Amino acid sequence: MKKRSAIVIGAGVVGLATARALAIRNYKVTIFERGGKATGASIRNFGMIWPIGQPKGKMLERALKSKAIWKTIANEANIWYKESGSLHLAYQEDELLVMQEFAATNEGIRNTTILTAEETLKKSKIINPENLLGSLFSADEMIVEARSAIHQVALYLEEKYEVSFYFNKAISKITYPKVYCGNEYFEADEIYVCSGSDFETLYPEVFAKQPITKCKLQMMRMKGFYPNADDSPSLCGGLSMIHYAAFQEAKSLMQLKNRYEKDYAAYIKWGIHVMLSQNQQGEFTIGDSHEYGFDLDPFDKKYINDLILKYFKSFGLLDSYEPIQTWNGVYPKLTNGETELVLEPEKGVTIINGVGGAGMTLSFGLAEEIINVKS
Numbered sequence: 583m584k585k586r587s588a589i590v591i592g593a594g595v596v597g598l599a600t601a602r603a604l605a606i607r608n609y610k611v612t613i614f615e616r617g618g619k620a621t622g623a624s625i626r627n628f629g630m631i632w633p634i635g636q637p638k639g640k641m642l643e644r645a646l647k648s649k650a651i652w653k654t655i656a657n658e659a660n661i662w663y664k665e666s667g668s669l670h671l672a673y674q675e676d677e678l679l680v681m682q683e684f685a686a687t688n689e690g691i692r693n694t695t696i697l698t699a700e701e702t703l704k705k706s707k708i709i710n711p712e713n714l715l716g717s718l719f720s721a722d723e724m725i726v727e728a729r730s731a732i733h734q735v736a737l738y739l740e741e742k743y744e745v746s747f748y749f750n751k752a753i754s755k756i757t758y759p760k761v762y763c764g765n766e767y768f769e770a771d772e773i774y775v776c777s778g779s780d781f782e783t784l785y786p787e788v789f790a791k792q793p794i795t796k797c798k799l800q801m802m803r804m805k806g807f808y809p810n811a812d813d814s815p816s817l818c819g820g821l822s823m824i825h826y827a828a829f830q831e832a833k834s835l836m837q838l839k840n841r842y843e844k845d846y847a848a849y850i851k852w853g854i855h856v857m858l859s860q861n862q863q864g865e866f867t868i869g870d871s872h873e874y875g876f877d878l879d880p881f882d883k884k885y886i887n888d889l890i891l892k893y894f895k896s897f898g899l900l901d902s903y904e905p906i907q908t909w910n911g912v913y914p915k916l917t918n919g920e921t922e923l924v925l926e927p928e929k930g931v932t933i934i935n936g937v938g939g940a941g942m943t944l945s946f947g948l949a950e951e952i953i954n955v956k957s
C-alpha cells in the first residue's frame with residue numbers, strides 16, 4: 583500500500599514532534615525550514631522539560647509523555663540530557679507554605695518532597711544559604727541543551743525514519759495539496775504548519791482572528807565555575823510559583839501573589855521570574871522576562887537583565903555574574919488561557935501553534951495526541 587505523505591513546515595520542536603508522530607505511523611514526511619537550521623524559540627530556551635509547571639491531569643500527563651519521548655530519542659540518538667529534578671527555594675514563610683500546600687495536594691501524583699534548609703543545601707553547591715527556609719524538590723524535571731539537541735533530533739528523524747529535510751526553504755504560500763516556495767511547489771496528503779512566532783507568512787488572516795500574541799524573553803548564560811555543580815537540580819525562586827499554572831491549586835498562592843505585587847513590582851511589570859539550568863559544559867542558563875505584543879523591542883534592556891541577576895543572587899551563588907552570552911527569544915502565546923492552538927485553515931492543512939513557554943515540555947506529547955486522532 584502506498585504510504586501517506588505529509589509536509590511539515592518549521593523545524594522547531596513543534597515541527598519535529600509532529601514529524602516524529604507522523605513518521606512512526608508510517609507517513610513519508612518532509613520538513614521545510616526557512617533557516618539553514620532552526621534558530622527560533624526551540625534553540626533559545628533553558629532546555630527544561632518541566633512537568634512541575636503543568637497542572638495535574640491532562641497537562642501533567644502530556645508533559646510526562648513528552649519527557650518519556652525525549653528520553654527515548656536522547657538515548658537512541660546519543661543526545662546529552664540530565665534528569666536533574668528541580669528545586670523551588672523558599673526564603674519566606676509564605677513561599678514555604680505554598681510549597682507545602684502544593685506538595686500535600688500532589689502526594690502520590692508527583693515525585694515531590696518538602697526539604698529542610700539543610701537537606702536542600704545537600705542537593706546543590708550553588709544555593710545561597712542565607713535565610714533559606716527550605717524547598718520543594720521534584721524529581722520529574724529533565725534538561726537538554728536545546729541549541730544542540732534540536733539539531734540532533736532532526737538528524738535522528740532523518741536517519742531513523744527517513745524524514746526528508748529541506749533547509750533554507752521558506753514556504754510562502756499553501757493551497758492544499760501544494761506548498762509553494764516562490765514558484766517551486768511540493769505536494770502531500772497532509773500539511774502541518776508549525777511556524778512558531780511567524781504569523782505573518784502563512785495564513786496571516788487566520789492568525790489575525792486568533793487570541794494569540796508574541797512574547798519576548800531575555801536570557802543569559804554564565805560560565806560554569808564549580809566543577810561539582812553539575813549535581814545541582816535546576817533551580818528557581820518563589821516568583822516561578824506565580825508564573826506556572828500548576829501552583830494555582832495551592833490555596834495560599836493568591837496571598838503570596840499579593841505580597842509579590844508589592845515587594846517585586848518591577849518584576850511583575852516585566853514578567854520576570856528566575857530559573858537556572860546547567861548544560862553538560864557546566865554553563866548556567868539564567869532567565870527570564872516576559873514582554874508581550876506584536877511590536878516587540880528588538881533590543882534587550884540592561885535593567886531587565888540586572889533585575890534577573892539581582893533576584894538570582896537571592897537564591898543562587900556563582901563565582902561570577904558576568905554573562906558570557908545574552909539573547910532573547912520570542913514565542914507565540916495564547917491570550918485566552920488555552921494551552922495550544924490547533925486549527926484547520928483549509929481541508930488537509932493543520933496549524934499547530936500556541937504552546938507558549940512550555941513547548942519543550944509539551945510538544946512531543948501534544949503531537950502524539952493530535953496525530954493519533956487524525957491517523
Ligand SMILES: Cc1cc2nc3c(=O)[nH]c(=O)nc-3n(C[C@H](O)[C@H](O)[C@H](O)COP(=O)(O)OP(=O)(O)OC[C@H]3O[C@@H](n4cnc5c(N)ncnc54)[C@H](O)[C@@H]3O)c2cc1C
Pocket residue numbers: 591592593594595596597614615616617619620621622623624625626627628629630631632751752753754776777778779780783784799800801869870910911912913935936937938939940941942943944
Ligand atoms: C527564552 C525562552 C525560554 C524558554 N524556555 C523553555 C523551557 O525551558 N522549557 C519549555 O518547555 N519551553 C521553553 N520555552 C518555550 C519553547 O521554546 C517554545 O514553546 C517552543 O520552542 C516553540 O516551538 P515552535 O516549534 O512552535 O517554534 P520555533 O522554535 O520558533 O520554530 C518554528 C520554526 O518554523 C520556521 N518557519 C516559520 N515560518 C516558516 C515558513 N513559512 N517556511 C519555513 N519555515 C518556517 C522557523 O524558521 C522556525 O525554525 C522557552 C522559550 C523561550 C523563547
